[in-house]
Amino acid sequence: MGVRASVVVSVTSFLLGSLFTHWIADSLTLWKSPVTDEHLWTAALYYSILTKGPVQILYFLSAVVVLGGSTIFWSFRDGEAGNLMFDGGSIFLYGTTVIMYMFSVIPNLLDKFSSIPFHQAKDVFPHALRSPTLELASNHLICSVALTGVLILQAGRWWAELSDGDDEGYLEEKLAEDSEPSDVLSSAAAIISGALTPDQK
Numbered sequence: 001m002g003v004r005a006s007v008v009v010s011v012t013s014f015l016l017g018s019l020f021t022h023w024i025a026d027s028l029t030l031w032k033s034p035v036t037d038e039h040l041w042t043a044a045l046y047y048s049i050l051t052k053g054p055v056q057i058l059y060f061l062s063a064v065v066v067l068g069g070s071t072i073f074w075s076f077r078d079g080e081a082g083n084l085m086f087d088g089g090s091i092f093l094y095g096t097t098v099i100m101y102m103f104s105v106i107p108n109l110l111d112k113f114s115s116i117p118f119h120q121a122k123d124v125f126p127h128a129l130r131s132p133t134l135e136l137a138s139n140h141l142i143c144s145v146a147l148t149g150v151l152i153l154q155a156g157r158w159w160a161e162l163s164d165g166d167d168e169g170y171l172e173e174k175l176a177e178d179s180e181p182s183d184v185l186s187s188a189a190a191i192i193s194g195a196l197t198p199d200q201k
Contacts, residue, residue, distance in 0.1 A: 004075045008090065009154050011068030015097075016147045018061065019140055022046075026137040035134075037125040043133050044125075047113040069094060086157035093146040093153070105139050108132050 025046035028039040072094060076087040112132040 004071050005154055005158060007071045008068055008075070009151060011064055011071070012094070012147050012150045012154075014064060015061075015068070016144060016151070019144045019147070022137075022140050026140050029134050029137045030141060037123065038121050040125040040130060040133055041119055041121060041123070043137070044113060044116050044129055047109055047133070047136060048116045051109050051114045065098060069098065086153045086160070090150045090153045093149045097143045097146045100139055100143055105136060105143075108136055108139075 025043040028043050029035055032039055069091075072087055072090050076084070076091060112129060116129070117126065
């Protein structure tokens, strides 16, 4: 696997791991049934804590995202058939994740969860926060699936390049064998040469 593919896989894996850290909240609203007010309060509190984190973390994540996207575009510009298919799909899925996070997840977090009302665990969850809380969990899941697709496409590209390399090696060996005289022809030439007298030669 080349350097560029390694960078893409590393960046995507890191971002995927970052999304998995939200599972503590997302699982309460996506995979719990029924979704109780206590589950919603726990998830909302977690999202509220995210909005109060150091802004440097957001800058670091942005730099990582830019690095991954730039590397995919760089690889895509080679114009090879494999790159057009695998990197083209990777760009689409990676871009979908970035756009969804920039225009849906982050605005939702900052607008709805910067400050949540004081509450007890058993209090009724505000109706105005219910939809944004469920939407955040769904968006995180969509982003996770998209980034997993990027990893699968990059693995497919690596496998395709490996197969092409094996095929090229086989063809080179075959051509080398075909370019050499066969043992039968060599033996026949030796017999004829030996049968001829010096004068006949």
